[in-house]
Amino acid sequence: MKPINLTDKLNQFSTYYDPHVVADYNDNDVMVAKFSGEFPFHLHEDTDDFFYVLQGEFTMDIENESFTVKAGEMFIVPKGVTHRPRAVEECHVLLIEPKGTPNTGDAETASSKPRL
Numbered sequence: 001m002k003p004i005n006l007t008d009k010l011n012q013f014s015t016y017y018d019p020h021v022v023a024d025y026n027d028n029d030v031m032v033a034k035f036s037g038e039f040p041f042h043l044h045e046d047t048d049d050f051f052y053v054l055q056g057e058f059t060m061d062i063e064n065e066s067f068t069v070k071a072g073e074m075f076i077v078p079k080g081v082t083h084r085p086r087a088v089e090e091c092h093v094l095l096i097e098p099k100g101t102p103n104t105g106d107a108e109t110a111s112s113k114p115r116l
Contacts, residue, residue, distance in 0.1 A: 006032055006054060009116045010092050017085075019095055021115045029113065031095040035087040042082065047098050049077040056091035060084070 009022045010032050017039045019031035035058050051060070052074040060067045060075050061084040069075045077083045085093075 006092075006094065010034065010054075012116055016090075019113050021113050024099075025096065027099055028096050029099050029101075031097075031113065032116075033093050033095055035085055035091040035093055036089065038086040039084055041084040044077075044079055044097075044101065046079055047101050048079050049083065050096045051075045051077075051085070052094040052096075054092040054094055056087065056089060058085050058087040058091045058093070061086065 004022055006022065009020065013020060014034070016034050016036045019029075019033040021029045021031050023030040032054070035056075041061070051058075051069060053069050053071050055071055057068055057070040060069055060077070062077065062081060067075065
């Protein structure tokens with residue numbers, strides 16, 4: 001048990017849409033990621049998707065709507081809803097999801113989620 005500095009964790013990598021696990025919370029991975037550019041449209045059949053913006057802002061595209069999510073705000077995509085995050089400039093995000101959930105909704109195309 002000790003504090004986790006998310007800024008320090010984010011400074012350890014430079015890749016985008018590549019979540020890194022920083023802690024475990026019950027049966028969930030707590031992760032940080034950097035967003036820039038567009039992530040592909042995807043969905044998660046069995047779990048909601050949680051995003052909390054630490055720095056910057058991103059746009060969440062959902063079907064025919066787009067929502068701007070700014071620092072200090074969170075956005076939850078319900079399970080089964082097709083969505084795409086995108087960011088014009090680098091954005092830092094905290095993510096929480098059940099362990100083993102692929103970030104693309106498909107285990108074959110998902111990133112590996114390294115632990116920091």
